[in-house]
Amino acid sequence: MAKMVKKNYLLAPGPTPVPTDLLLEGARETIHHRTPQFKKIMEEAIEGTKYVFQTTNDLFLLASSGTGAMEMAVVNLVSPGEKVIVVVGGKFGERWQQLCETYGAEVVPIKLEYGDYATPEMIDEKLKEHPDAVAVFTTLSETSTGTVMDIEGFAKVVKAHGKLIVVDAISGLIAQPLKTDEWKLDVVVAGSQKGFMLPPGLGFITFSEDAWKKAEKNSVPSFYFNAFAYKKNPAPYTPAVNLIYQLKKAVEMLKEEGIENVWERHRILADAIREGVKALGLEFFSKRPGNVLTAVKVPESVDGQKLVSLMRDEFGVTIAGGQGSMKGKIFRIAHLGYMSKFDTIVAISALEMALRKLGYKLEYGTGLKAVEEVFEREDV
């Protein structure tokens, strides 16, 4: 076997590939965070991020992972003993539930089978059953199953009931349309290592006026994630200076492309991956897959964990396996962030070669042909 240079392709739902220009932006000289020079950079980064969230609400940058931003939502909005409705359709819905329970909320879950989705009607019904619920917590893209929820539909129902809607958009934002203000979303959280094309380490959170009103009456103690500290001073503790340089440039890139075009690009890439997967005779795991990632059932003849490690360790192509009870049963290919046509070609080619190596019968090129046909049809 000839020795071959191995290049890395990151096709997991976060961290996602970081463009070289953004990596280098993070290598710029660290400056002091309490200078007018840095304040200006931070303000511009926040303004650009608001565009990405489609909001004029308050938006804060946290030195934390996305989970930190989720915790900030919970500790500021829910007091012990209060009832909340949580859509639980996978690992990240479960994380909302754990967080809410950790801080003493009474959780009414809308428990879905993994891969399934909730409907606005289900939310409406639950809110009617529980008129004392104060908020609905949900997930734009449930990363563990590849399922996208109808947040716009949920929000209509939730706001008609006069309740708060809190959205984990960590993996969904940027890949999937989300309009914070138009849809009247009270709190939206995200993280840097997904659609933003950045390394991990920054969390994002928005607060609507209704969210602030609720937060004012909140009784859970908090400090690092206390929203009022950030309202008073957007950098109450040392911010992640270099990641904020990178964020400023990333949101400039997204604005230049135009957020609607970014969403459309992700839709086309998702279509391409899914046509490729289907052509190989594989089945989707999610009943409502979105633009972020595609979760695929591992064929019975194939070892799912081996598939992921073979692609990663031999081909340099990192996809994600299943988490928790889905381990070995599904694999997940992301089409998220700094992605273009040929990334999907690489993904499906690596999949074809890995599946064949593991004994799955397929004709080379079958999936790739389907991918190319999507691009021709979409004229991209």
Place this chain on the structure above:
Amino acid sequence: MAKMVKKNYLLAPGPTPVPTDLLLEGARETIHHRTPQFKKIMEEAIEGTKYVFQTTNDLFLLASSGTGAMEMAVVNLVSPGEKVIVVVGGKFGERWQQLCETYGAEVVPIKLEYGDYATPEMIDEKLKEHPDAVAVFTTLSETSTGTVMDIEGFAKVVKAHGKLIVVDAISGLIAQPLKTDEWKLDVVVAGSQKGFMLPPGLGFITFSEDAWKKAEKNSVPSFYFNAFAYKKNPAPYTPAVNLIYQLKKAVEMLKEEGIENVWERHRILADAIREGVKALGLEFFSKRPGNVLTAVKVPESVDGQKLVSLMRDEFGVTIAGGQGSMKGKIFRIAHLGYMSKFDTIVAISALEMALRKLGYKLEYGTGLKAVEEVFEREDV
């Protein structure tokens, strides 16, 4: 006036200058955090960081600022209603107090005048008065005043009483000797943007066996900062991948230099700055200054805030002003992190020129001469 290139010199107590090699290390390709490849990098980074802390205790890396690590100490160690003793000698002692009070502890402060320090005898006395206290919270280097505490002395007393000692070593670690295991420190917290020579965004925390025992009985709810989540899996939430690349390299650099040599380098640089400041006829603010930074009283004839902005905006030399009630009354020059002889020369030269511009009478070179004499005496 001829136009002059302006280079930047970061002489504030964090963020500190990041060596180019470390900046570029952060620009390496982001890889997935759940791969064996990244796990190895993270393990090595943690091992190296333990060397810097001089510990074999559990040590965790957090995607947070240092304040996040402080919060982690409080929420895991103190239950509501429990009594804690807090050394409060400046803004960061106050932060311990605020954090402990936020989470329901009864705080017995050892309240010091700004710039003053506590003695082991004062800790002993307080512990005798309050035998029901469970822990002592203190600060290695109180950044707001430039005061270094006798942590070794404190620890002897605290451990003799069988209590926990929790140390904020955020700005002090690496500049100032600290031996976690030898001194029996239960919890030590730090942050990346100080002696580690890294951009901000990583917090560090260590837990001794006694700390774990206490944490097991703790009743404050926590999630993002729950220590047991990290004990089970050092990366329970997406870690700050690129900062961890940088950390791995930074601790290699520190190990190569040798931690005792690093401490000694900081001591010499601190001496040099202080001799320079004294030679200019200025007074120190702190009664027990250390190796981290030197806080200096602004002479009466000079506008302290102007001094800081002139040095920063015209000379490119960033020092820190006073915080809170000390605003305009003191300035602070750090000698922390990636610093060598000529950084102190630049600091004192900029200070001479800025003071003269603002009307303070001095002869050029007076401070610089004193600095050079220190280096000659120390033979470096």
